Amino acid sequence: MHVIAPSILSANFAKLGEEVQNVIASGADWIHFDVMDNHYVPNLTIGPLVCEAIRPLTTAPIDVHLMVKPVDRIVPDFAKAGADIITFHPEGSEHVDRTLGLIRDSGCQAGLVFNPATPLAHMDWVMDKLDVVLLMSVNPGFGGQSFIPATLSKLKEARAKIDAYTERSGRTIRLEVDGGVKVDNIAEIARAGADAFVAGSAVYGAGKDSDPQRYNSVIAALRAELAKA
Ligand code: DX5
Numbered sequence: 134m135h136v137i138a139p140s141i142l143s144a145n146f147a148k149l150g151e152e153v154q155n156v157i158a159s160g161a162d163w164i165h166f167d168v169m170d171n172h173y174v175p176n177l178t179i180g181p182l183v184c185e186a187i188r189p190l191t192t193a194p195i196d197v198h199l200m201v202k203p204v205d206r207i208v209p210d211f212a213k214a215g216a217d218i219i220t221f222h223p224e225g226s227e228h229v230d231r232t233l234g235l236i237r238d239s240g241c242q243a244g245l246v247f248n249p250a251t252p253l254a255h256m257d258w259v260m261d262k263l264d265v266v267l268l269m270s271v272n273p274g275f276g277g278q279s280f281i282p283a284t285l286s287k288l289k290e291a292r293a294k295i296d297a298y299t300e301r302s303g304r305t306i307r308l309e310v311d312g313g314v315k316v317d318n319i320a321e322i323a324r325a326g327a328d329a330f331v332a333g334s335a336v337y338g339a340g341k342d343s344d345p346q347r348y349n350s351v352i353a354a355l356r357a358e359l360a361k362a
């Protein structure tokens with residue numbers, strides 16, 4: 134099944150609760166929650182308090198993408214705040230295997246995030262602890278950037294590693310992509326092997342602010358493209 138995960142980075146923060154409910158009512162699957170620390174990435178966003186505040190508003194999984202360094206100290210706070218999935222960048226942790234264990238021990242699904250220039254080799258020896266592999270198709274820090282085309286071959290490589298692992302272990306790992314995903318490229322991205330799609334500006338930039346159903350048509354258009362993939 135294909136997962137659509139709108140990033141609330143591009144939502145209207147003055148009405149965040151409504152924005153979360155609206156996008157799920159419009160057919161989205163996960164809430165993608167971008168955490169930036171003005172240290173690992175050059176931007177500052179939201180933390181566990183905001184996760185806790187939106188948690189009662191939806192039963193949809195909250196997919197916390199940590200763009201922070203160091204990672205470990207903040208993991209239990211997000212687990213307590215109701216995160217379902219926590220992903221982090223290997224560059225943000227001194228001990229990647231330990232951080233993955235910490236996330237899983239906190240009761241969340243765990244994932245590694247690969248920047249455009251970060252090699253996939255980081256996943257090879259921790260497959261048993263991965264629930265999600267997330268490939269960045271832009272440099273992390275900002276919404277609204279363009280999809281980096283080299284991500285397509287990297288997705289194919291990640292898909293091959295995951296399929297080989299699933300074959301030998303019986304466990305599946307989600308392959309998520311984040312950055313510059315739009316209606317006009319999502320089918321090609323799916324064909325390269327992704328099965329979970331973060332879309333920030335493409336979703337939250339759609340429609341008129343006053344329309345409570347404003348996200349229905351863009352999410353339907355993304356799904357229609359995925360059906361062709
Ligand atoms: C970038 C974030 C992304 C971003 C995606 O650092 O991780 O989730 O918000 O936004 P779009 O879809 O606008 O590229």
Ligand code: ZN
Binds near residue numbers: 167311
């Ligand atoms: Zn993200």
